[in-house]
Amino acid sequence: MDRRALVVGFGNPLMGDDGVGLAVLEALRKVDLPPEVRLAEGGTDATSLASLWEGEEVVVLLDALALGRTPGSVTVLDRPALRELATAQPHVHALALPACLEWVCLAQPALAAAQVYLVGVEPATVAPTHALSPQVVAAVPQAVRQVLELVSGARAGTGE
Amino acid sequence: MSRRTVVIPHLGRVEGHGGIFVRIEGNRVAQVEMDIFEGSRYYEALLKGKHFQEVQGIITRICAICSASHTVTALQALENALGVKVSERVHDLRGLLLLGATIESHALHVFALALPDFLGYESVLAMAGDYREEVVQALRLKQLGNKIQDLIGGRAVHPVNTLVGGFGKLPRHRELESLAKELEQALPVLDRFVDLAASIPLPQVKPGPTVYVALRPYVEAFRFRGVSLCTSRGEEYPLEAYREVIREFTVEHSHAKHAALEAGTTYMVGSLARLKLWGHYLTGRAKAAWTRLIPDPGDDNPLLNNWAQLVELVHSVERALEICQELLGQPEEARDMVDYQVRAGRGIGAIEVPRGTLFHEYELDEAGRVVAANVITPTAQNLANLERDLRAAAEAALAPGAGLADKELKLRLEMVARAYDPCISCSVHLVRS
Numbered sequence: 247m248d249r250r251a252l253v254v255g256f257g258n259p260l261m262g263d264d265g266v267g268l269a270v271l272e273a274l275r276k277v278d279l280p281p282e283v284r285l286a287e288g289g290t291d292a293t294s295l296a297s298l299w300e301g302e303e304v305v306v307l308l309d310a311l312a313l314g315r316t317p318g319s320v321t322v323l324d325r326p327a328l329r330e331l332a333t334a335q336p337h338v339h340a341l342a343l344p345a346c347l348e349w350v351c352l353a354q355p356a357l358a359a360a361q362v363y364l365v366g367v368e369p370a371t372v373a374p375t376h377a378l379s380p381q382v383v384a385a386v387p388q389a390v391r392q393v394l395e396l397v398s399g400a401r402a403g404t405g406e
Numbered sequence: 407m408s409r410r411t412v413v414i415p416h417l418g419r420v421e422g423h424g425g426i427f428v429r430i431e432g433n434r435v436a437q438v439e440m441d442i443f444e445g446s447r448y449y450e451a452l453l454k455g456k457h458f459q460e461v462q463g464i465i466t467r468i469c470a471i472c473s474a475s476h477t478v479t480a481l482q483a484l485e486n487a488l489g490v491k492v493s494e495r496v497h498d499l500r501g502l503l504l505l506g507a508t509i510e511s512h513a514l515h516v517f518a519l520a521l522p523d524f525l526g527y528e529s530v531l532a533m534a535g536d537y538r539e540e541v542v543q544a545l546r547l548k549q550l551g552n553k554i555q556d557l558i559g560g561r562a563v564h565p566v567n568t569l570v571g572g573f574g575k576l577p578r579h580r581e582l583e584s585l586a587k588e589l590e591q592a593l594p595v596l597d598r599f600v601d602l603a604a605s606i607p608l609p610q611v612k613p614g615p616t617v618y619v620a621l622r623p624y625v626e627a628f629r630f631r632g633v634s635l636c637t638s639r640g641e642e643y644p645l646e647a648y649r650e651v652i653r654e655f656t657v658e659h660s661h662a663k664h665a666a667l668e669a670g671t672t673y674m675v676g677s678l679a680r681l682k683l684w685g686h687y688l689t690g691r692a693k694a695a696w697t698r699l700i701p702d703p704g705d706d707n708p709l710l711n712n713w714a715q716l717v718e719l720v721h722s723v724e725r726a727l728e729i730c731q732e733l734l735g736q737p738e739e740a741r742d743m744v745d746y747q748v749r750a751g752r753g754i755g756a757i758e759v760p761r762g763t764l765f766h767e768y769e770l771d772e773a774g775r776v777v778a779a780n781v782i783t784p785t786a787q788n789l790a791n792l793e794r795d796l797r798a799a800a801e802a803a804l805a806p807g808a809g810l811a812d813k814e815l816k817l818r819l820e821m822v823a824r825a826y827d828p829c830i831s832c833s834v835h836l837v838r839s
Contacts, residue, residue: 260452260467291471293514296545297552341518341530348531349518352538353545374448 251304251397254288254295256343263317263369263382267308270365270389277390283397292346296354304361306396308389309343311366318381319368320388322396325351328364365392408432412800412815426796426819427659433804438797439659440789442828447663453779458484458570458748458770465766465781471514472829474507474555475759476766476781477568483766484570486753488774490746495736496572497631498729499558503568504630504759505726506554511760512677512715512722513551515827517544517599520712523821524606540602543595547719550592554726557581572743579738586730589723593691596720600695603716608709611822613798616706616791617671618679621645621758628680628687628721630758637673638682645756648765652782664790665782672791675762675784676827677714685717692721708795711825715760748774761785761827785828792826 255271257264267288274285284302288294292307299305311321323331331344341349343364351358367389370379394400412428429437452464465480466473478500485492517540518530527533534541557577560567567574577585617639621632635643635651643651653670654663666672673679681688682703685696699713748770755766762784769778799822803810810818 258467260448260464289473291514293545293548294552296549297556341514345529345531349534349541349545352531352534353542376452 249304249397249399250282250284250302251306252284252286252299252302253306253308253393253397254286254298255308256288256290256292257309258290260374260376262371262373262375262377263367263379264310264372265376266310266367266369266378266382266386266389269378269383269386270308270367270393273386273390274393277394280397292343293341293350295347295357296350299350299354299357299360301356302360304397304399305357305363306393307343307347307362307364308393309364309366310369310372311364312369312372313366315368316381317368317370317379318385320385320392321364321366321368322392323364323366325362328362363396365389365396410812412812412819426823428796428800428815428819430800430804435797435800435804438793438800440793440796440823441659442662442785442789450779450781453768453776456776458488458768458774458776461768461776461779462568471511472507472759472761474503474559475757475764477559478504479755479757479759479764479766480768481568481570481755482757483753483755483768484770486755487751487768487770488570488746488749488753489751490571490744492572492744493742495576495733495742498732499573499576499742500568501629501631502726502729502733503555503558504757505722505729506551506558508551508630508722508760509554509719509726510548510551511827512719513544513548515760515824516712516715516719517541517547519824519827520821521602523817523824524608524712540599543599547592547595550588550723553588554585557585569743571746572741574741574743576739576742577733579734582730582734586727586734589727589730592723593720596695596716596723597691599716600691600698600720603713604698608707608713609818609821611707611709611795611799611802611818613706613708613795616708617667617673618682619667619673619675619763619787620680620683621756621763623684623687626687628684628689628692628725632756632758632763635756635763636683637667638679645754648754648756648782649780652765652787654782654786662789663786665787666790672794673787674708674711674791674826675787676711677718677760678708678711679762680758681714681717688717688721690724692717692724695720708792708822709825711827715827718760748772759784761829762787783829785826788826788828792823792828795822795826 255267257267259265259268286298328344367385370381410430427439465476522533619637622634622636623629624631624633652665654665696717750772752769765782767780771777803815
């Protein structure tokens with residue numbers, strides 16, 4: 247492959263399954279990745295993407311994704327699907343990842359031309375604990391496979 | 407008698423932790439409660455038994471936006487426990503790191519969360535249709551804050567270069583020169599934001615007299631490092647007395663601890679508190695912004711905290727520029743660390759961070775393991791006062807002639823809660839449908 251890819255893990259590892267994005271990132275560190283793939287940690291503030299993105303053609307975001315599905319379900323969303331979440335999501339204080347992504351794309355129009363995906367894992371427990379739930383632990387290899395397919399161009403996100 | 411209940415959920419994103427709950431009976435506000443997740447007790451428990459060098463890696467997880475603030479405060483407490491004295495350059499660099507955190511935090515809050523309310527948009531994205539340039543510049547300012555933290559802390563999100571005793575790696579002169587250039591370019595952008603803010607009439611929320619609390623700066627200037635704890639009632643206490651001055655208590659309806667001064671007096675910490683106590687120390691553009699945006703020194707409208715943050719944003723850019731220039735006047739060196747011996751001890755750290763006064767206290771055993779930890783966040787200190795102001799806002803909405811419908815009342819309550827910039831939702835991050 248010759249497309250450069252950035253994979254960013256988000257979440258808080260001390261808040262149970264909220265940390266799944268970082269767990270998938272750690273699992274990817276143990277995989278023999280092509281040199282065009284760069285891994286980064288984004289913490290709990292998705293606007294950090296503005297500083298992390300260095301012109302990669304493919305951007306894969308990793309995070310917990312609460313869609314009410316069975317815990318451990320892995321979902322790949324492309325940017326149009328994420329944009330729908332950006333307007334639907336209620337918020338009082340903070341900006342969620344979909345809104346942050348749109349904000350960053352406004353400020354950096356070149357990012358809007360990149361292929362951006364979210365690989366999300368349905369959480370079982372988001373509460374003060376540093377352990378992932380068994381369902382989410384079991385989902386990490388599947389999330390890793392989805393990332394590898396996206397960065398290799400073997401598949402595109404369909405919103406499902 | 408008519409009864410209605412206004413509930414604002416999703417204030418925090420931790421399951422089971424609600425938001426704002428207001429019960430109105432007739433023309434009377436019967437109940438105002440705010441429940442949030444505020445994680446300091448959890449983190450304190452996690453720290454017990456850990457070696458002091460592991461503390462930073464844990465406490466920076468409290469919040470991405472606040473990680474630099476917790477880092478600097480924890481280092482100060484640990485160094486006090488170990489009897490470590492760092493150089494003035496280390497203090498300056500930590501100051502610069504905090505200014506970066508302040509720029510990032512205030513830019514996010516004022517521009518992305520408060521301004522859309524005041525201008526009548528649902529969100530910062532909705533605002534972009536009419537204010538595209540402002541929305542883009544807001545993110546660039548936030549990135550500037552990130553860049554400072556990246557340069558000084560070693561990375562933007564969770565600093566790794568900041569250590570007990572100093573810095574493992576110092577910024578190079580060419581990096582400081584490049585940063586100084588960007589800071590200079592940010593000043594005219596901020597002038598335009600001050601113009602915009604000055605053109606917006608703030609809704610009036612009058613909660614009654616407020617007591618403000620902030621640290622006295624270590625020099626006679628507007629600074630975030632302090633030497634004693636002061637109130638707007640004229641009291642001044644040594645930092646060591648913070649546990650007697652700040653009385654933490656639990657309430658049935660909230661998972662977070664609340665705080666009050668003696669006799670249950672609630673108080674406010676944060677940008678507005680700092681300006682009330684030390685605004686006269688401001689200089690330059692920040693001073694001009696302060697006198698323009700907060701012309702009445704006796705005004706206790708909590709919504710002014712948004713403009714106080716904007717004033718501090720201007721100050722932070724100006725002060726960061728000054729520190730860059732001071733550092734450029736010193737010889738370039740690779741690192742700045744003092745040697746120290748591990749010993750048993752107890753130490754307190756207290757720093758003015760973006761949301762207010764942050765306290766960390768650690769007791770270490772002779773091997774440097776944490777025996778006890780205490781963290782009091784600005785959000786925990788503000789909660790009781792915030793509930794008071796929410797009640798005032800709800801009561802004003804019921805006053806004759808006001809008659810706000812539920813939707814407007816909800817927005818008004820959200821604006822009051824947001825003005826305090828509570829750190830409630832960044833401790834988790836998941837995306838929801």
